[in-house]
Amino acid sequence: MAEYRNPTPTVDLVVLLPGDRVVLVERKGEPRGWALPGGFVDEGESLEAAAVREAREEIGLEVTLEEQFHAYSDPRRDPRRHTVTTVFIGRAEGEPVGGDDAAQARPFPWTALPSPLCFDHAEILGDVRRYLLTGQRRRL
């Protein structure tokens, strides 16, 4: 049988904290900079389980997932390899603590997000913000 190559599934999380804030992580590895918490999905793990696990590992918070938002799959979205990320919206309480691949984790007010962000995460946050404010989902 021919061997096919497929993109790799990941999850990313928009974690909402009280006070209209969202949690970002400063990445330890390349590309450096601020990004959404997230990571690879393991074989045998659902997207939802991966999202909860990544939040625990990278920002030290127990997240309650509220929604599967959208999957982003542009082959150029990550310079290292082709990933397909499913983005979740969740809520948590408490203060985030960076761990695993995150040098630090910090809540930002929506009105003062750092720029630029890694990958397509500025686009994702723009889409989520619009959705939270208007109920309008990202179009294809």
Add this chain to the structure above:
Amino acid sequence: MAEYRNPTPTVDLVVLLPGDRVVLVERKGEPRGWALPGGFVDEGESLEAAAVREAREEIGLEVTLEEQFHAYSDPRRDPRRHTVTTVFIGRAEGEPVGGDDAAQARPFPWTALPSPLCFDHAEILGDVRRYLLTGQRRRL
């Protein structure tokens, strides 16, 4: 570096035809039976491009994608390997013709879908039908 194993990304399509009908395919391979058209996403290909390609190959129709609906990732959803499928809703005109992995392709009225369906496709169709009728998306 340790080697990690990840699930494989796929797409499945709910293709709506005029007359409140949806297109299903009869699978050539195991597991046999009726299912949604769909298949593996290639490296370098977006989910949306994969969905349009699979519709062309399996049911011979040019589909206009309307929505990314939901991603289903239960590790038990496919007995052969762990797949994460992103489901699209699209529209097409004309009559489907089975090709590639499909022995045949046929439109069914929503009120007379075959049963059982392969994989979790009955659940997916139930979720999509509810969404089309009520605007209510699948909850986590």
